[in-house]
Amino acid sequence: MADTDFVKVAEVGEISPGDMKTVKVGNEEILLVNVDGNIHACDDVCTHSYASLSEGDLDGEEVQCPLHGAIFNVTSGEVVTPPAVEALRMFEVRIEGSDILVGPAKG
Numbered sequence: 889m890a891d892t893d894f895v896k897v898a899e900v901g902e903i904s905p906g907d908m909k910t911v912k913v914g915n916e917e918i919l920l921v922n923v924d925g926n927i928h929a930c931d932d933v934c935t936h937s938y939a940s941l942s943e944g945d946l947d948g949e950e951v952q953c954p955l956h957g958a959i960f961n962v963t964s965g966e967v968v969t970p971p972a973v974e975a976l977r978m979f980e981v982r983i984e985g986s987d988i989l990v991g992p993a994k995g
């Protein structure tokens with residue numbers, strides 16, 4: 889994978905542990921989540937219908953959709969609790985100095 893696939897989306901200091909933030913990369917809305925100091929990047933849009941997970945509740949590594957309450961694990965993208973059945977896509981993350989870079993979707 890070429891380094892040029894990674895783009896700076898935020899700075900580490902913008903997202904404290906337990907915080908999340910939505911960034912746009914091209915047409916993708918990506919949710920950055922700081923779980924215990926590690927930044928994870930997944931789809932911001934719920935796979936069930938249309939809602940921004942950044943407006944939901946984060947509890948550890950689980951985010952709850954604000955619309956119908958589905959819960960996803962933000963470190964794997966997996967569904968923890970329905971009604972969503974489809975996992976979120978995860979994106980590659982790189983930290984360079986104080987910059988957070990996001991790359992292509994994993995898998």
Ligand code: FES
Pocket residue numbers: 934935936937938939953954955956957958970971972
């Ligand atoms: S839109 Fe997220 S659970 Fe329905």
